[in-house]
Amino acid sequence: MTERQAADEPTTGLRERKKQRTRDALLRVALELFTTRGYEHTTVDEIAEAVEVSQRTFFRYFASKEEAAFAVQEMVESRFVAELLVRPARERPFTAMRNAVLYSWNTIGEAIEAVVPVELHMRTYLMIESTPALLAAHLRRSTELEERTARIIADREGLDLDADPRPRIAVAAFTGVMRVTGRLWGQGGDTSMESIRTLTELYLDHLEPALAADWRAPERTPGVPGTHGV
Amino acid sequence: MTERQAADEPTTGLRERKKQRTRDALLRVALELFTTRGYEHTTVDEIAEAVEVSQRTFFRYFASKEEAAFAVQEMVESRFVAELLVRPARERPFTAMRNAVLYSWNTIGEAIEAVVPVELHMRTYLMIESTPALLAAHLRRSTELEERTARIIADREGLDLDADPRPRIAVAAFTGVMRVTGRLWGQGGDTSMESIRTLTELYLDHLEPALAADWRAPERTPGVPGTHGV
């Protein structure tokens, strides 16, 4: 070991740093091209060429073109999981999931910025939602996250995931609503962090009554549906 | 018009019949190969060769390899939509969806058999669920169906889909549970039609209480969770 390094901030070797730079560059360029010319109209060769590496190198950093598109999303999801794991045991399952989502959004911004501009990530999300192939991948990833979430919830409640269907059911309904929220947020004009936050709270609060209520009778619970007009 | 034809059973020309046979053959062979060697390990060339047509012809019948895998699923979904459209107006949204699913399964069997053996379709469904690329496509298709469903529900209730979030929320929760049901059915050993029917009823009945209940308190509603062990 030639160079000195702080104990809490391990200065990695040149090799590591170079790798990191290459990866960041590939990611940034990929997302930039994806969001401007469109995912399908961007070839891996173009990305590689812009970063001045071979196409083969791209595939050494990302298993697929698709994986590059989801690199940031990946971070967001692990943040949610981390937050869910530290939710106090007293919270009911649904509340815990709800809070985990809302709290994780408090801090995710900076983490993203360390890799790519947040604004680029927002554009990327919109692109994912509007590109069939990526939407499909996104949904599959959501399902995987759903399974992890169900497992965590089951553990919290001390239930056996394979014997009791309730965790999976609740989580399925929860993520279903989250998906709808994400989609409507994307369709609306306001792409800010606050707007998705507001929408999330609003919609989650509507889930229970939406299932139970007689919609033709007067409203009986929270919020003011019919006025959000995103 | 050279040949005579019954008014209610239009005997199509030779051309049409040939096309139909080619399509059926391609579909049957494709599903058979997919379910035996696996989707990824089956090339379009192999399918085409087995039916003795060119690869180009395959792509004239199916826009993609994927489309062939979902051809039957497509039928099942339109059956659900048709059933939902004729549900009596008095039924509440959730009940209408629930009944549409259950009723559509009463008759779909024969319709499938007209194209491929039902047993082959069941195997295909299991393959879709266990093949990542197809699972992704399946989920995307489900989302599209979800949107159509939400529109129908909104119409039934006389609501504006873009102003009132409740239809989409309820439908999202509903299809979320349906997806879980399908997955667990696939994981279980019983691949019969009855078992998926039973599971569906059971799980849908659990949705509402699953969201509202305090799981640590004694059960308060239907069924006997913790004993299904599929």
Add this chain to the structure above:
DNA sequence: CACGCTAATGTCAGCCACTGACAGTTGACA
């Protein structure tokens, strides 16, 4: 029944995502 029209199919060339194999280059570390 021969004819032309057109739909269905075959053939060919080519793009693009992705992979394995092998060779060259360059940090890391003694």
Add this chain to the structure above:
DNA sequence: TGTCAACTGTCAGTGGCTGACATTAGCGTG
């Protein structure tokens, strides 16, 4: 400074998919 291992480039090849063009074969007409 030299050796090792990691990183990268090059090349050839597979498989999904498409456009262009030639060929075949139902179909209706004279």
